[in-house]
Amino acid sequence: MALLIRNGEIVTVGARVHGDIYVENETITQIGKNLEAPPDAEIIDATGKLVFPGFIDPHVHIYLPFMATFAKDTHETGSIAALIGGTTTYIEMCCPNRNDDALEGYQLWKSKAEGKSACDYAFHMSVTKFVKETESQLRQIVADGTASFKIFLAYKNFFGVDDGEMYQTLELAKRLRVIVTAHCENAELVARLQQKLLVEGKTGPEWHEPSRPESVEAEGTGRFATFLENTGATGYVVHLSCEKALRAALDAKSRGVKIHVESVLPHLLLDKSYAERPGVEGMKHVMSPPLRAKHNQAALWNALAAGSIDTIGTDHCPFDTEQKLLGKDSFVNIPNGIPGIEERVNLLYTHGVKRGRLDLDRFVDAASTRAAKLFGLFPRKGTIAVGSDADLVVYDTNYRGVVSAKAQHTNNDYNGFEGMPIEGRPSVVTVRGKVQVRDGKFVGERGRGKMLKREPTHF
Ligand code: URP
Ligand code: ZN
Ligand code: ZN
Numbered sequence: 001m002a003l004l005i006r007n008g009e010i011v012t013v014g015a016r017v018h019g020d021i022y023v024e025n026e027t028i029t030q031i032g033k034n035l036e037a038p039p040d041a042e043i044i045d046a047t048g049k050l051v052f053p054g055f056i057d058p059h060v061h062i063y064l065p066f067m068a069t070f071a072k073d074t075h076e077t078g079s080i081a082a083l084i085g086g087t088t089t090y091i092e093m094c095c096p097n098r099n100d101d102a103l104e105g106y107q108l109w110k111s112k113a114e115g116k117s118a119c120d121y122a123f124h125m126s127v128t129k130f131v132k133e134t135e136s137q138l139r140q141i142v143a144d145g146t147a148s149f150k151i152f153l154a155y156k157n158f159f160g161v162d163d164g165e166m167y168q169t170l171e172l173a174k175r176l177r178v179i180v181t182a183h184c185e186n187a188e189l190v191a192r193l194q195q196k197l198l199v200e201g202k203t204g205p206e207w208h209e210p211s212r213p214e215s216v217e218a219e220g221t222g223r224f225a226t227f228l229e230n231t232g233a234t235g236y237v238v239h240l241s242c243e244k245a246l247r248a249a250l251d252a253k254s255r256g257v258k259i260h261v262e263s264v265l266p267h268l269l270l271d272k273s274y275a276e277r278p279g280v281e282g283m284k285h286v287m288s289p290p291l292r293a294k295h296n297q298a299a300l301w302n303a304l305a306a307g308s309i310d311t312i313g314t315d316h317c318p319f320d321t322e323q324k325l326l327g328k329d330s331f332v333n334i335p336n337g338i339p340g341i342e343e344r345v346n347l348l349y350t351h352g353v354k355r356g357r358l359d360l361d362r363f364v365d366a367a368s369t370r371a372a373k374l375f376g377l378f379p380r381k382g383t384i385a386v387g388s389d390a391d392l393v394v395y396d397t398n399y400r401g402v403v404s405a406k407a408q409h410t411n412n413d414y415n416g417f418e419g420m421p422i423e424g425r426p427s428v429v430t431v432r433g434k435v436q437v438r439d440g441k442f443v444g445e446r447g448r449g450k451m452l453k454r455e456p457t458h459f
Pocket of ligand 1: 287337
């Protein structure tokens with residue numbers, strides 16, 4: 001069925017126009033004023049509302065065996081949470097560990113999503129070791145449409161790669177023209193500092209941050225950049241959390257290194273005092289890199305506004321209270337991760353655009369368009385244009401609410417952003433022309449989501 005979205009203010013990177021959007025067969029076919037529609041078309045009145053391209057979360061974990069447990073969401077719960085928050089595409093980290101076969105892992109991750117996700121999705125393929133089969137396996141995975149890799153410099157002996165493996169991955173990525181995303185923390189230093197703190201009897205969640213200080217992340221970021229510089233590959237630093245690491249990335253960029261930067265919502269809005277709360281309240285705010293001293297937030301917001309932080313993701317990774325308590329005797333056993341897929345867009349709009357930290361153009365760019373461009377989805381996703389998929393968010397800027405675990409759709413029993421104000425939310429969200437959300441409620445088709453096949457784009 002055709003769909004006509006009438007009289008909204010259409011916001012894309014570089015343009016804001018009042019008009020109508022007409023959709024046929026999942027695709028935007030006309031943009032203009034006073035468009036006509038057949039009698040059986042679905043009509044949405046967007047008067048007084050903004051219309052954004054569907055938002056893209058470039059960093060989520062849905063299926064994740066990690067730290068002796070599993071992240072809580074499934075593609076059913078995670079995708080509905082995403083859509084209610086305006087995210088119409090997410091890129092999941094496919095994370096087999098060092099002992100797993102990469103290709104089997106890739107098939108397993110795909111099988112968890114297929115027919116289950118209500119929004120579109122893609123994968124970043126983690127390279128967690130580099131052995132003789134790795135090159136041919138990665139070639140098959142890229143040929144299957146997964147044109148981005150992920151490496152972890154942290155999580156020694158589990159997801160982590162050593163420098164030799166990082167070099168081999170980047171060198172292959174350069175030849176295959178795919179981008180490599182990286183978690184940048186020095187694994188050896190983290191392991192040593194964790195042991196030192198535990199020997200001193202420092203076991204609570206407040207010691208998680210001191211076990212992976214800013215310098216450890218800055219070193220990882222700088223080393224990744226140096227390896228990019230010497231292989232010619234294109235890189236993307238995930239969840240950059242602090243000013244020191246930002247400087248390392250921007251310093252490399254100024255030398256001509258092809259390096260891009262993602263920050264995630266927790267690092268913009270929460271600080272390390274949350275992880276210093278007593279007991280399980282602190283554990284709920286343990287993630288890696290850790291929440292940092294508050295002064296870092298201004299540096300991140302400024303770099304985001306300037307575009308030197310490219311994207312904002314979530315690193316969505318829900319563990320419930322019981323799972324967090326696995327670390328009650330030692331912070332090293334607290335499952336790392338904070339959810340956020342449902343809140344990202346509204347919190348970024350409220351605390352970025354509404355608070356004057358971010359203009360609307362950069363907001364759309366950071367939460368949608370830039371990720372589409374970096375990860376081979378543009379212009380199918382990330383914009384509103386004739387020929388693009390009709391992933392659209394009609395946004396109500398008059399909505400007022402607060403984040404609350406009680407109302408959330410992600411599968412968790414708390415919310416790390418509990419009580420934070422929200423000033424705006426999607427009133428209609430479409431995935432390829434089908435209305436999936438109306439005013440905070442999922443009204444659509446479960447399992448509608450498709451895996452997005454992507455071509456390598458990094459020359
Ligand atoms: O704490 C985090 N970030 N958990 C998820 C795994 C990762 O490092 O992205
Ligand atoms: Zn990570
Ligand atoms: Zn992650």
